[in-house]
Amino acid sequence: MLEVENLRSAYGRIEVLKGVSLEVHAGEVVALVGANGAGKTTLLRALSGVQPMTGGEIRFKGQRIDRLAPHQRVELGITQSPEGRQVFGPLTVEDNLRLGAYRRRDKEIEQDRDRVFAMFPILAEKRHLLAGGLSGGQQQMLAIGRALMGRPKLLLLDEPSLGLSPLLVDQILDAIVSLRKDGITVLLVEQNASAALAIADRGYVLETGKVAYSGTGSSLLADPQVKAAYLGIE
Amino acid sequence: MAEFLQFLISGLTVGAVYALVALGFTLIYNASGVVNFAQGEFVMLGGMVTVFASAAGVPLVLAAFIAVVVAVVIGLLLHRLAIEPARGASAVTLIIITIGASILFRGIAAIIFDKQFHKLPGFTGETPIDILGAAVQPQSFWVLGGAAVVVVALYVFLEHTLLGKAVLATAANRLAARLVGINTTTIMALAFGGSAAIGAIAGILVTPITLTSYDVGTLLALKGFAAAMLGGMGNPVGAVVGGLLLGLLEAFGAGYLSSTYKDAFAFLVILIVLFVAPQGLFGRRVVERV
Numbered sequence: 001m002l003e004v005e006n007l008r009s010a011y012g013r014i015e016v017l018k019g020v021s022l023e024v025h026a027g028e029v030v031a032l033v034g035a036n037g038a039g040k041t042t043l044l045r046a047l048s049g050v051q052p053m054t055g056g057e058i059r060f061k062g063q064r065i066d067r068l069a070p071h072q073r074v075e076l077g078i079t080q081s082p083e084g085r086q087v088f089g090p091l092t093v094e095d096n097l098r099l100g101a102y103r104r105r106d107k108e109i110e111q112d113r114d115r116v117f118a119m120f121p122i123l124a125e126k127r128h129l130l131a132g133g134l135s136g137g138q139q140q141m142l143a144i145g146r147a148l149m150g151r152p153k154l155l156l157l158d159e160p161s162l163g164l165s166p167l168l169v170d171q172i173l174d175a176i177v178s179l180r181k182d183g184i185t186v187l188l189v190e191q192n193a194s195a196a197l198a199i200a201d202r203g204y205v206l207e208t209g210k211v212a213y214s215g216t217g218s219s220l221l222a223d224p225q226v227k228a229a230y231l232g233i234e
Numbered sequence: 235m236a237e238f239l240q241f242l243i244s245g246l247t248v249g250a251v252y253a254l255v256a257l258g259f260t261l262i263y264n265a266s267g268v269v270n271f272a273q274g275e276f277v278m279l280g281g282m283v284t285v286f287a288s289a290a291g292v293p294l295v296l297a298a299f300i301a302v303v304v305a306v307v308i309g310l311l312l313h314r315l316a317i318e319p320a321r322g323a324s325a326v327t328l329i330i331i332t333i334g335a336s337i338l339f340r341g342i343a344a345i346i347f348d349k350q351f352h353k354l355p356g357f358t359g360e361t362p363i364d365i366l367g368a369a370v371q372p373q374s375f376w377v378l379g380g381a382a383v384v385v386v387a388l389y390v391f392l393e394h395t396l397l398g399k400a401v402l403a404t405a406a407n408r409l410a411a412r413l414v415g416i417n418t419t420t421i422m423a424l425a426f427g428g429s430a431a432i433g434a435i436a437g438i439l440v441t442p443i444t445l446t447s448y449d450v451g452t453l454l455a456l457k458g459f460a461a462a463m464l465g466g467m468g469n470p471v472g473a474v475v476g477g478l479l480l481g482l483l484e485a486f487g488a489g490y491l492s493s494t495y496k497d498a499f500a501f502l503v504i505l506i507v508l509f510v511a512p513q514g515l516f517g518r519r520v521v522e523r524v
């Protein structure tokens with residue numbers, strides 16, 4: 001479904017992605033883990049078209065998309081819940097969700113919104129409140145819900161568990177697992193590598209702008225080097 | 235009492251114009267982070283194009299419409315040719331670009347039109363209306379009413395249409411706006427076009443009272459900027475309140491203190507706001523929690 005080949009990206013003269021290649025197949029949950037500063041966020045932003053590339057290719061369902069504007073990629077079915085949540089603070093929860101469906105012209109937007117509410121009932125309760133006033137965890141749910149409102153075929157999640165309590169982390173991970181059942185393909189970026197790899201079909205470990213390891217979630221979890229470097233277990 | 239009322243009404247009238255200019259600043263600032271110092275030239279264009287078109291025999295309403303269209307086209311060109319190519323430049327660079335544009339527009343207006351002052355007839359006559367002893371120009375009501383219509387229309391657009399919410403979303407978080415598929419370039423173009431239209435409408439409404447010429451934009455931009463700062467840059471409600479307050483300040487200051495220093499009040503307001511409360515009366519609309 002998604003093929004990334006030799007992707008390069010830089011901030012000014014500092015190259016952050018040094019030729020990343022990876023694949024995500026339809027129906028998979030793929031985890032992308034790696035230390036802080038490895039380039040995970042930069043990669044997701046490049047996939048959405050909000051971070052310029054200096055080289056490489058991105059193909060989605062066989063079609064080159066690296067020249068497309070961000071809104072065109074949303075139309076193709078690639079949406080993102082960005083790092084740091086980035087909700088529209090001065091707008092209500094409901095408006096945030098409606099804007100997630102900004103590119104859609106179909107009649108099922110309200111139906112999808114109700115599904116997001118069913119997934120995160122607290123959002124339904126706070127639907128008329130400003131997003132900026134929500135707690136961190138609620139904002140995270142809103143960011144995921146907003147990305148779902150775009151009816152993604154491929155959902156990019158950047159550190160959905162960042163700064164959340166363990167209980168909330170579990171709730172979010174459960175939600176991601178349930179998305180797979182709905183047929184949504186997920187590329188999940190996490191620093192919390194063990195949790196991400198545990199729910200993922202496959203995973204990639206990014207190290208200073210390059211893929212260092214890849215394999216099934218369980219094989220990465222078992223790999224001694226990955227363990228030592230990223231999982232904090234001997 | 236009559237005197238007080240006189241100052242009040244004339245203060246609100248100029249204040250309404252400042253409020254519209256400040257709204258123009260706000261709209262562009264919100265959508266793009268640019269403080270557009272060519273905002274005053276849109277006001278000038280509104281007045282001047284209407285004057286010259288109606289002098290050429292075009293009926294007033296049509297002339298006014300043409301003026302708005304001309305201003306919108308210029309606003310879109312400003313965005314397309316000067317702001318968009320500089321995307322990613324620093325705020326200071328962008329401000330200097332708009333100051334350059336304002337000088338350019340003034341220069342072209344001096345050549346195409348002339349350097350004289352021009353007047354439009356009051357829309358519904360010029361016989362002052364007596365209100366509790368105060369003599370009020372009928373045009374004052376056009377200015378106040380017109381400004382109110384613009385404010386309400388803008389409010390409805392921003393709060394009750396999806397496109398308007400996309401403008402607010404872009405203002406609140408540009409990255410997130412792009413990620414949900416909002417074409418922020420289109421939103422910026424919309425803001426420049428909308429601001430130009432609002433400025434031009436202000437210019438058309440006020441020209442029967444204050445006259446117009448190729449260079450009225452400079453001072454108006456400064457007043458509008460002061461009003462926007464006073465209300466809190468980026469806050470539409472603040473822009474309106476700031477504009478009205480500045481107008482009242484000028485009118486009462488000129489009336490009870492000295493009319494010589496009328497224009498100094500705007501500078502004074504800018505300085506006081508910068509020193510005392512840089513976020514203005516209403517602060518920024520964003521209530522981001524990080």
Ligand SMILES: Nc1ncnc2c1ncn2[C@@H]1O[C@H](COP(=O)(O)OP(=O)(O)O)[C@@H](O)[C@H]1O
Nearest residue numbers: 011014016034035036037038039040041042043
């Ligand atoms: N806006 C930016 N300007 C300059 N450098 C940046 C910027 N954003 C990130 N970086 C740098 O790029 C590298 C990768 O960052 P990022 O993609 O955020 O990593 P990760 O998400 O894996 O933590 C880091 O070294 C970071 O300092």
Ligand SMILES: [Mg+2]
Nearest residue numbers: 040041083159
């Ligand atoms: Mg990151």
